[in-house]
Structure formats: C-alpha cells, structure tokens
Amino acid sequence: MKKSTSLLLASVVAMGMFASTANADIKKGQKAYLKQCKKCHGNGTKGAAMKTQDEWAAAFANDGAGFKAWHKGTKGEKYTNGKKFKKYAPHLKDFLYEYGSDSGNVPSCG
Numbered sequence: 001m002k003k004s005t006s007l008l009l010a011s012v013v014a015m016g017m018f019a020s021t022a023n024a025d026i027k028k029g030q031k032a033y034l035k036q037c038k039k040c041h042g043n044g045t046k047g048a049a050m051k052t053q054d055e056w057a058a059a060f061a062n063d064g065a066g067f068k069a070w071h072k073g074t075k076g077e078k079y080t081n082g083k084k085f086k087k088y089a090p091h092l093k094d095f096l097y098e099y100g101s102d103s104g105n106v107p108s109c110g
C-alpha cells in the first residue's frame with residue numbers, strides 16, 4: 001500500500017514537471033511567433049487561428065515540410081529555410097497547436 005502511494009505521488013510529480021515544461025515551450029513559441037511571424041501575419045491570436053490543431057501538427061511534421069510548402073515562392077520562403085525557423089520550430093509548433101482555430105484557447109497576450 002505504502003509503495004503504491006509513493007509511486008502514485010512520484011507520477012503526479014513527474015506529470016507536474018512535464019506540464020510546466022510544455023507550458024514553457026508554448027511561451028517560448030509565442031515569443032518566437034511575435035519576433036518571427038508577426039510582421040507578416042499579425043498578432044499571435046490571429047496567427048495561430050489560421051489553421052486547426054491537426055493542420056499545425058501536419059505542417060510541422062517532416063522537419064516542417066508542409067510549413068515550408070506554404071511559404072514556397074513567397075517572401076516568407078527565406079525565413080522558413082533559415083536557421084531561426086529550424087531552431088524554434090518545436091516551440092512554434094507547441095504555441096500554434098495550443099491555440100489552433102479549433103482548440104478553444106486564446107493566448108492571453110500578443
């Protein structure tokens with residue numbers, strides 16, 4: 001009994017840690033969005049609502065192949081092929097997915 005209680009406690013703690021890490025990435029992604037996407041797509045609420053959660057997930061699969069395809073041949077192409085996009089893509093995905101048009105979530109600022 002005692003053992004299972006501590007096991008349960010450990011998994012609760014682990015889950016709490018996981019949740020706060022995920023949140024940090026959403027924040028990082030939001031920051032990156034404001035720095036990197038806002039100038040072309042407007043604020044984060046508008047940006048994330050451009051696509052549904054499934055569409056964001058698909059766009060960031062395969063090294064962001066779908067995402068790059070959206071920007072191919074546009075003024076955004078240079079950015080999506082650049083280092084910054086590569087570096088921040090996982091955070092951007094967390095942010096955009098969290099606030100996708102069908103998520104029901106709205107970022108508090110930005």
Ligand code: HEC
Pocket residue numbers: 033036037038039040041047050051070071074075076077079092096
């Ligand atoms: C230098 C300008 C520029 C930057 C930076 C840029 N984009 Fe774009 N983006 C465009 C252009 C131009 C298009 C194609 C025309 C359109 O749909 O607006 C596009 C297309 C898209 C589309 C597809 C729109 C649709 O209707 O299917 C999405 C989604 C998108 N961008 C999201 C982002 C996100 C998120 C970022 C930041 C990680 C970003 N873009 C960075 C210029 C940019």
